[in-house]
Amino acid sequence: MFPWNVFPFMKGMKQNMNPQEVDSYVQDMMKKMFPGGFESMMNANSTMGGAPPQQTPHQSSEQNGSVPAHVFESFEDVYVRFELKDEGLMKKVKIYHTSNQAIIENIPSDGDRQVMTLPCLVKKKGASAHFRDGILEVKIPKSTDMQFTEIDVSDRY
Template sequence: MFPWNMLPLNPDMKKMFNSMKPGDLDKYVNDMFGKVFTENIEGMMNPNDWMKTLQPQQRDSQNFNQPLGASVFETHDHVYIRLQLKDESWLKNMKIYHTTNQAIIENIPETGDKQTITLPVLVKKKGASAIHKDGMLEIKIPKSIDLQFSEVDVKDNL
């Protein structure tokens, strides 16, 4: 068991943190950053900006350059494509295909139209399914686990 009671913390700190307002807590954290970083480092980098760089950048894959307002997202095992069908007759005419990195939807919104959606990861050739419910079409494609990789030899030319 970790000896938490040996840490150099004031026993009243829990009460202090519980009674703080969000603005007070932000001020306290900024003061602690100011004590940790010297004036030279603080002049070069704002602690708030530094914390933002530590957080991973999340890409907004939904509705980003996707035809028909399709939203594309992935889970651990599948890639999902959701799109709102404005007309129920689209279901009768549409054809859905996919390659390892693209989904192709034909004949919507007009006959002869072709919509191409780039997928975020490689997908398997088989196992895709589509469900239509309440005007929403959801296409589910299993991800491909591609473990084929080759080592690249780096030569030093001096």
């Protein structure tokens, strides 16, 4: 238990405290801090002044006719997931990647090309793709190349 009695300003304060007054004070302060109540805390858009949610660069939009893809990373791999409604599309889809981009071609129609920036650098080899339950998942191992180059800091200015 904390020794509250060592503080001189706290001696008579406990006797004069009313729990209902403390509760009403806390509720009043919470209403001032969160004007919409606790419901506004659950809705992130209202705390930002009703701003529309910004799309991260790791998610593509469906506005331009492309397939919505979700890009995320784990400790060792980068994953690109997107939904294919028709398993027949698997025969014509082509997937490429560079050290920092994933490229999906021929989805949803022939000649379409979708380029996604990956959250980190990836290796050239070792990528794999799996199709299950209408979702194509591409797994690309991260590049762990940590080459350091020392920069000489001399006494000359």
